[in-house]
Amino acid sequence: MFAGKSEELVRRVRRARLAHRGVVVVNHALDVRAGGGRVASHSGLEVPSATVAGAGEIPGLVEPGTELVAIDEAQFFGPELVPVAVALADAGLVVVVAGLSVTFDGSPFEPLPALMAVAERVDKLTAVCMVCGRDAAYHVRVARGVALDGGADAAAPVAAHVGGAESYEARCRAHRG
Ligand SMILES: [Zn+2]
Structure with missing residues (x-):
């Protein structure tokens, strides 16, 4: 927490939008910090987002022209996010996932460890x-x-x-x- 994960996610989404790439931003209904419908960073940057109740709803958000799917606070989605993210990546989309990889008591916090294992690139922010x-x-x-x-x-x-x-x-x- 407090490592700037949402900040980095928002930064990448904004860069993709500037490049006119089709972007879908997703957050979970359990993530109520920003009030829903947006992903916000601690420094105040924010982007609109689709709020879903589970990973199974994410593929339905992808439209023709979507190139990047950005998922914030992935720990809320649980292990079901892994096959969904893999399927999107297999379909040629860029999938950017931000989330906590350890719990408050220092244990691995799925699905981040599993996603880190199959990702082409991992940036661990501290x-x-x-x-x-x-x-x-x-x-x-x-x-x-x-x-x-x-x-x-x-x-x-x-x-x-x-x-x-x-x-x-x-x-x-x-x-x-
Ligand atoms: Zn210390």
């Missing part, structure tokens, strides 16, 4: 550790105000989910536990 500033490949759930070492403003990982996206922090390998 955030910045909120503790030390190193590259952060992980994210943890945190509770504000929970004392970690006596400080009232310290943030500590907790087992329970306590809020929205603001309750996650990017962390490096040393600070993810």
